[in-house]
Amino acid sequence: MYRCLITTSAISEAGSVKSNEDIYCLKSAPGSELAAIFDGVTSLSDVSARTPGFKAARIAASVVSQASFATAPISLLTQVNQSIRKKSTYRNGVDFKEPATLWGTVGSVVSVDTERSQIRYAFIGDCPIVIGLRNGTWSVLTSHHTARFRKATLEKMAEAREMNIFDAREQAAYAIVQMANNRRKANALDGSGHGILNGMDSALKYIETGELTDLSSVEFVALLSDGILPPPTSASAGTNFSEVAHTLRKGGLLGLLQHTRTIEQSDPHLTRPRTKMHDDATGILLRFEVVSLS
16 A cells, blocks of 8 residues: 655746746645646747736636536546637637638646545647656657648748748748647648637637546656657757656756756857747646555
């Protein structure tokens, strides 16, 4: 017999723009934890401080903050999607005929029940969940839908650098058509797109969910927005999650954020491809300690 103790930490920092479209929610009770992060989808046209992505992420966090610990993570993301549709449509007249203009967010939710030795999770989009095990290994839960769309955008950014366009904003402007095309594939009905919680019914088919049932083997669970991840070495390389897991073990969330920002600051021309100099960076870290009761 054993008892599982959980230590929590969280961090969130705005990127190159003053408005932080990321947000996290962390609730604790004896034997239970409910953690969620949301990364508002950056508007391609609205540059105000309270962008559609900013608003959508905060609607999402409000839904989670009011939820009970018993609510399944997939149900929470479903409620978020419904709430975004209701609040954006009826209060602000959002036109659902143009997906690129919708209020949207991606995110991850984790629910822990130590009495049942259970972790339940759900996620949509590019907010990965990294799980570190006591044997030193790790695994990552991340959407398989988003990689090819992100790759297409980063390849356009690289193309801009080859044309001697080195300013981050000018590179993004060069890639704007690709970004808009990607956005129009959000929640594609045929499953060929990528998931965003933006009020569309088809978003629900892009939610991925699961559970773990043995907390004794878990060292940590980290919910991360893409902005806290070290930028890849190339458009096709993808995130080095081995590096992420090692850094989390060694330095926690602050160590990971500092590592990422150091890389970014030393790379002003975005040779390590990303869509902006610094993205909003957010994370929640749950550390598990197993105490024997025998």
